[in-house]
Amino acid sequence: MTRTARTALLIAWIAAIVLLGYYVQQSLTISGDLRLFLPSPQTRTEKLLLEEVGESPASRLLLISLDGAPPESLAESSQRLAAALRSDPQFGWVSNGAASIDDIPDALLPYRYLLSPTLDHQKFDAAYLRGELQERLQDLSSPAGTALEPLIPRDPTLEVLKLAEAWQPAKQPQRQYDVWFDSQGQSALLVAATKAAAFDPDGQEKASDALRKHFEQSRAAPNVRMTVSGAGAFSVLMKGRTQAEATVIGTIDSIGLIVLLLIAYRSVLTVVLGGLPLASAGIAGLAAVSTLFGSVHGITLAFGFTLIGVAQDYPIHLFSHQHPGKSALATARSVWPTLATGVVSTCIAYLAFLRSGVNGLAQLACFTIVGLAVAGLTTRYLLPRVMPEKTRDPGESAWLARLWSFIAKLPRPRWLGVAIVLVCVAVLALASTPMWQNDLGQLTPVPQPLLDTDARLRQELGAADVRRLLVVDAATADEVLTSLESLQPELDALVQQGAIESYDDAARYVPSTARQARRQQALPDVDALRAALAQATAGLPFKADVFEPFIADVAKAKTLPPLTPAALAGTPLELQVGALLLQHGERWTGLVTLGGVRDVAALEQLAERHAASARDRAPSSSATPTSGDLASQSGPAITLLDLKQASEDLVARQRTHILYSLAIAAVLLALTIFAALRSLKRMLRVIAPMALTTLLILAILHGLGVSLNLFHLIALVLAAGLGVDYALFFEAVEDDPAEQRRTLHAVLVCSLSTLLVFAALALSTLPVLRAIGVTVTLGIISNFFLALLLTRPAGEASHARP
Amino acid sequence: MLAKLARPAPATTPFVEARFSKLLVEPLVVKGQLEYHEDGALVRAVSEPFRERTEIKGDTVTIERVGKSPRRFSLNRAPELRSMLAGFGAVLGGTRATLEQDFDLAATGDTSHWRLAMTPKAPTLGKYVRDIVMEGHESEPRCVVVTQPDDEASVMVVGNAAASPLPQPLTRESLERFCASQG
Numbered sequence: 001m002t003r004t005a006r007t008a009l010l011i012a013w014i015a016a017i018v019l020l021g022y023y024v025q026q027s028l029t030i031s032g033d034l035r036l037f038l039p040s041p042q043t044r045t046e047k048l049l050l051e052e053v054g055e056s057p058a059s060r061l062l063l064i065s066l067d068g069a070p071p072e073s074l075a076e077s078s079q080r081l082a083a084a085l086r087s088d089p090q091f092g093w094v095s096n097g098a099a100s101i102d103d104i105p106d107a108l109l110p111y112r113y114l115l116s117p118t119l120d121h122q123k124f125d126a127a128y129l130r131g132e133l134q135e136r137l138q139d140l141s142s143p144a145g146t147a148l149e150p151l152i153p154r155d156p157t158l159e160v161l162k163l164a165e166a167w168q169p170a171k172q173p174q175r176q177y178d179v180w181f182d183s184q185g186q187s188a189l190l191v192a193a194t195k196a197a198a199f200d201p202d203g204q205e206k207a208s209d210a211l212r213k214h215f216e217q218s219r220a221a222p223n224v225r226m227t228v229s230g231a232g233a234f235s236v237l238m239k240g241r242t243q244a245e246a247t248v249i250g251t252i253d254s255i256g257l258i259v260l261l262l263i264a265y266r267s268v269l270t271v272v273l274g275g276l277p278l279a280s281a282g283i284a285g286l287a288a289v290s291t292l293f294g295s296v297h298g299i300t301l302a303f304g305f306t307l308i309g310v311a312q313d314y315p316i317h318l319f320s321h322q323h324p325g326k327s328a329l330a331t332a333r334s335v336w337p338t339l340a341t342g343v344v345s346t347c348i349a350y351l352a353f354l355r356s357g358v359n360g361l362a363q364l365a366c367f368t369i370v371g372l373a374v375a376g377l378t379t380r381y382l383l384p385r386v387m388p389e390k391t392r393d394p395g396e397s398a399w400l401a402r403l404w405s406f407i408a409k410l411p412r413p414r415w416l417g418v419a420i421v422l423v424c425v426a427v428l429a430l431a432s433t434p435m436w437q438n439d440l441g442q443l444t445p446v447p448q449p450l451l452d453t454d455a456r457l458r459q460e461l462g463a464a465d466v467r468r469l470l471v472v473d474a475a476t477a478d479e480v481l482t483s484l485e486s487l488q489p490e491l492d493a494l495v496q497q498g499a500i501e502s503y504d505d506a507a508r509y510v511p512s513t514a515r516q517a518r519r520q521q522a523l524p525d526v527d528a529l530r531a532a533l534a535q536a537t538a539g540l541p542f543k544a545d546v547f548e549p550f551i552a553d554v555a556k557a558k559t560l561p562p563l564t565p566a567a568l569a570g571t572p573l574e575l576q577v578g579a580l581l582l583q584h585g586e587r588w589t590g591l592v593t594l595g596g597v598r599d600v601a602a603l604e605q606l607a608e609r610h611a612a613s614a615r616d617r618a619p620s621s622s623a624t625p626t627s628g629d630l631a632s633q634s635g636p637a638i639t640l641l642d643l644k645q646a647s648e649d650l651v652a653r654q655r656t657h658i659l660y661s662l663a664i665a666a667v668l669l670a671l672t673i674f675a676a677l678r679s680l681k682r683m684l685r686v687i688a689p690m691a692l693t694t695l696l697i698l699a700i701l702h703g704l705g706v707s708l709n710l711f712h713l714i715a716l717v718l719a720a721g722l723g724v725d726y727a728l729f730f731e732a733v734e735d736d737p738a739e740q741r742r743t744l745h746a747v748l749v750c751s752l753s754t755l756l757v758f759a760a761l762a763l764s765t766l767p768v769l770r771a772i773g774v775t776v777t778l779g780i781i782s783n784f785f786l787a788l789l790l791t792r793p794a795g796e797a798s799h800a801r802p
Numbered sequence: 803m804l805a806k807l808a809r810p811a812p813a814t815t816p817f818v819e820a821r822f823s824k825l826l827v828e829p830l831v832v833k834g835q836l837e838y839h840e841d842g843a844l845v846r847a848v849s850e851p852f853r854e855r856t857e858i859k860g861d862t863v864t865i866e867r868v869g870k871s872p873r874r875f876s877l878n879r880a881p882e883l884r885s886m887l888a889g890f891g892a893v894l895g896g897t898r899a900t901l902e903q904d905f906d907l908a909a910t911g912d913t914s915h916w917r918l919a920m921t922p923k924a925p926t927l928g929k930y931v932r933d934i935v936m937e938g939h940e941s942e943p944r945c946v947v948v949t950q951p952d953d954e955a956s957v958m959v960v961g962n963a964a965a966s967p968l969p970q971p972l973t974r975e976s977l978e979r980f981c982a983s984q985g
Contacts, residue, residue: 141821141830142865143846143856146930146950152825176862541826 010386013276013378020283028290030298057579058464058593059198059231060092062211063457067187068225075177078188080218082179085192088214090207092193092575097172097180108571112159113557115511116166119519124157124554126535132157133536154549167509167573173460182460187227189461193575198231201239201298208236229454231466234446242766246302249760249769256756257312264749265319269388274315277375277383281311285371289363296367297360303711304367306772307718309757310346311375313725313750314339318379320746323393323738328384336380338732341676343376345669346721352661353714358654364714394745395738404740407788420692424699436655437707438648462502464593468600470503470607471639472590477565477581480590481512487592487638490606499603501596506565506581509573516562523558526551607640651710658713665717669724677731686731689786690723697778706774715772719779722754726787733792751784813838817846818968819958820977829972836960905934915939915982937981945981957981 066074066081082096113119122128136156139148151158173180173189180189192211196203208228215226261271282305289296289304317339322331350372353365394400446454457463472487474480484507491503511519524532529551537547565581568574582589597603674683694716701708726747733743758780761773814837820829834848843859855866866872905920920934932951938944944963949955957977959968969976 137830138852138854138867140823140825141819141832141848141956142854143858143863144865145821145823145956149823149825149954541828541830543825543827546825 006386006388009382013280013382013386017276017279017283020287024283024286024290028286029295030301057193057591059466060193060196060579061463062192062194062207062228062230062233063454063461063463064190064192064211065182065187065227065229065453065457066190066219066224067227068223069221071176071181071185071188073221074181074188074224075179076220077215077218077224078179078190080220081214082190084214084218085190085211088210090195090203090210092195092579094190094192095180096188096190097175098178108563108573109160110553110556110560111563112155112163113523113554114516114519114560114563115509116159116163118157118159118162119522120515123522124524124529124532126532129156129532129536130540133540133542137540153546154553156547156550172462180461182456189457191461191463193579194232195575196232198235201235204232205236205239208233227453227457229450229457234450234454237450238446238766242768245764245766245769249764253757253760256760257753260749260753260756261316264316264745266392270319273383273387274312274319276386277315277378278308278311280378281308281371281375284374285367288370289367292366293359293363296363300360300363300367303714303772304364304371306757306761307350307364307368307714308371308375309754310718310721310725311372312753313722314343314375314379315383316749316753317729317746318383318387319390320394320749321739321742322387322390323395323742324390328387328390332380332384335729337676338728339376339379341673342721342725342728343372344676345672345724347372348668348672349662349665349717349721351668352658352665352717356654356658356661361658393738393742395742397741397745400741400744401737404737404744408792410789412789417692421695424695427699427703431702431705433702433705434707435702436652437709438651439644459596462595464502464504464595465597467642467644468594468597468603469641469643470592470594470603471641472592473637473639474588474590475586477583477588478513480581480588481507481510481565482514483638484590484592485512485515487610491592494599494602494606497599497602499597499599500594501598503592503594504580505592506577506590509577510563510565510568510581513562513564520558520560520562523554525558526555529554603640607638610638655710655713658710662713662717673724673728682731685791686724686727688790689727689783690720692786692790693723693779693782694720696782697775700778701775706771709768709771711768711771712775715775716779718772719776719783722751722776722780723783723787726751726783727791730787731791747784747787751780755780815960816964817958817960818964819956820968820972821956822954822974824952824954831968831972833964913940945977947978947981 064081066077069077078096079098082094082098085091085094108115133156136148136152136158139145140152148158151160173182174185175181176185176188181187182189194204194207196207198204211228212226219226258271261274262268265271265274285304285308286296286301289300317335318328318332321335322328347369350365350368353361354369356362356365470487472480472483474483484505487505488507491500494500495502533547533551565577568577580591580593582591594603670683670687673686674680677683677686697716697719698708701712706712729743729747733740755777758773758776761769762777764770764773814835816834817836818831818833820831822829832848832852832854833850834846834854837843837845837847839845841859843857845858846856848854848856853868857864857866862874864872864874904924905922908919908921910917910919916938918936920936922928922931922933928951930950932949932953935947935949936943936945937947938961942961944959944961946958946960947955948958955974957974959977959981963980969980
């Protein structure tokens with residue numbers, strides 16, 4: 001090829017990468033939803049977890065603590081911050097303890113008699129009203145009189161206050177200067193619910209930035225400090241840390257890789273050209289994922305690029321095997337059978353993930369397979385046509401020759417192999433470490449001091465447990481509310497026993513229509529109320545027509561249609577109730593969040609009792625449930641959902657699935673290599689290093705007390721792919737000493753460059769990066785030496801192969 | 803003048819308070835005792851016509867009534883009480899500076915009969931309290947009148963004056979005359 005033609009092709013190639021890159025940039029949306037990495041649900045609990053509940057409403061809560069200044073100043077900051085957050089559309093419910101009757105929207109005021117429990121056990125008769133009015137007289141002459149005076153004509157029973165108190169969290173921190181403070185009185189406490197879900201790191205990050213901004217603008221004194229905790233805050237923190245560390249490692253890797261390639265080939269142009277197949281692979285992989293899936297998960301991107309990093313090896317094989325006198329194209333042709341076998345077998349291993357049933361993993365597999373295939377094909381068909389002639393030949397290197405003959409003379413005792421296998425199996429069988437890590441949280445663990453802070457704030461605020469929930473499922477919202485109401489006496493009993501500290505559910509805010517109707521029934525009509533009031537005020541110093549607004553409100557409440565959850569739209573209660581009462585398709589789900597869970601068994605018993613009574617399907621009655629006949633009440637299914645357990649079960653099932661797929665992939669891989677080499681013996685030689693390495697890695701990790709997670713599995717597949725590549729090249733080498741040295745050079749450069757990348761990851765402080773780094777690092781070292789030793793048994797190292 | 807009023811804690815004084823309200827045809831009258839404790843707590847113990855004990859300590863107000871669980875709320879929710887307490891504390895402690903932080907002060911009269919008007923500076927206080935007027939002679943405070951912006955008021959008669967019968971019929975005017983008199 002002429003120089004001009006080479007240049008033109010190179011420009012066309014780069015232009016194609018840029019164009020495809022533009023397409024990707026236009027069409028690809030990056031998603032942050034971690035649920036992409038969870039398999040499709042099968043059991044009812046998994047369905048609840050993934051489709052209906054998603055997460056506990058408690059996981060959206062940010063727990064905020066302000067300290068570092070005198071209490072007055074903290075209280076002032078708390079008030080201003082709460083006001084700012086309430087006006088920010090990114091936040092739902094915000095509370096700092098300052099309960100006031102302003103919390104109850106005007107539209108709901110007439111409903112107070114239907115929402116408050118007073119009428120369940122009380123009639124508005126003369127005796128009750130007189131008692132209340134006497135108390136109001138005392139209130140008027142008390143220090144609280146000025147504040148209460150305007151309320152009394154409209155609301156002489158102070159129903160609004162009862163409601164405001166009932167809607168407060170069941171367990172609350174102490175108040176100073178009207179707002180929540182911790183028990184030492186050192187820090188003001190607030191709770192804010194984000195509208196973004198906890199598993200939406202981008203939404204959480206925006207909310208977190210907004211919170212910081214509001215804090216900066218609202219602090220009453222310059223030395224006020226803010227501490228934020230909660231699931232969302234943690235996900236932002238860990239995302240930031242993972243990205244920061246990955247960026248540092250990535251930068252170090254890139255520099256190291258370039259230096260290594262420059263040393264190996266002493267040509268800038270070679271290094272630049274060597275990057276082209278990898279760049280093509282990345283862009284093509286993204287384009288494929290974007291076309292097939294629409295959106296790509298951030299994790300797919302990060303790990304995908306790690307996985308297709310293997311493609312950097314392909315040009316290295318080409319470069320190392322090329323020498324003066326042999327054209328690049330001829331070199332490509334001669335290494336292609338071996339290279340292609342490597343590419344195909346690696347792709348087959350990733351097929352296991354493509355059909356794992358997990359969307360995120362399927363994306364990862366699609367990205368990797370397309371990327372590797374493109375890298376292989378461009379290395380074969382494009383790269384040789386743009387490469388310059390070569391002047392140096394690794395085949396002439398004296399030290400590579402010495403290294404090769406040293407390795408060739410190494411003893412290869414069979415008993416050592418058997419011994420290694422036995423030791424590995426023994427370690428795997430005997431070490432007490434759990435084999436698998438099912439807790440997803442352990443992948444990006446939150447530092448202990450932050451967890452301690454979180455636990456302290458959660459305790460102080462009485463915030464709900466993010467792990468356990470009771471779930472009620474029914475056909476209509478009202479049925480859900482009814483069964484929540486029937487559950488309340490039992491939950492109250494659990495609070496009494498100390499099994500739980502508190503609970504919260506939608507029926508606390510919106511009673512069922514039946515309960516509201518009963519209260520409506522209990523309200524007196526206008527004439528009866530007037531008569532009762534006249535009797536009640538006799539002899540009391542109230543002016544005659546003072547309570548007309550009260551009479552009007554009761555008359556209005558008597559004819560109101562019952563308040564439905566939908567009617568809360570636009571009120572501060574909308575979000576609070578919306579988080580606890582969810583609609584999905586034709587069904588409604590009610591959640592009961594639990595605070596301070598101490599006795600899980602008691603909760604399990606409660607759920608079991610209801611499961612049993614639901615099985616019996618006794619006809620439901622709408623009468624007020626009393627504690628005695630609860631057991632005989634039928635009810636919609638009530639499930640105790642342990643989010644941690646459910647997600648761990650899900651992970652375990654997902655892994656079983658992947659392991660089966662991997663087993664199938666291993667068989668396919670062996671068949672591919674057999675098809676390429678057409679010899680059982682040669683196939684075994686190629687597979688042995690990889691198989692032994694996998695066993696070694698497993699034994700070493702297990703022996704060191706590491707439980708395996710999903711990312712270890714991905715890394716094992718990556719390491720196995722590398723092992724097959726090395727073994728194929730060593731196995732294929734002819735009995736030409738120069739060719740042997742070129743192959744050794746190629747595999748050395750490949751393994752050193754890969755080692756560089758993954759050794760840096762292995763030093764990461766983040767378990768998810770470390771899992772991949774350690775696994776692949778061990779794999780490269782073991783695969784390199786085993787491939788060198790096992791593919792060319794001592795006897796054959798010096799003989800020509802038939 | 804403030805220096806003269808200053809007295810060591812603990813101090814105890816009987817009181818009679820008349821609360822005027824637009825909801826009522828006649829003022830509510832309660833009797834009891836004010837206690838100023840060494841730890842800074844102020845107790846307003848009502849003994850007639852019902853029993854009620856209000857303790858203000860730090861910034862927490864606790865109201866206890868017979869047969870009811872005590873109610874607690876922050877002093878911030880009863881700003882008129884807060885300002886009154888600040889006024890009392892400052893008056894009893896003789897600290898003019900504290901008083902001037904929250905109020906514009908206007909003193910009239912002489913030592914035989916003095917009148918101290920305190921107008922809250924903060925608008926949040928002004929929403930509930932128009933002014934607080936203390937009247938007395940020599941070192942004896944006699945009346946504390948807290949007037950709301952809607953012109954309703956509570957008039958508290960303290961010290962020896964609380965023992966003498968209130969004027970009848972009990973109106974704002976008759977009470978004001980009573981407070982202004984020498985007893």
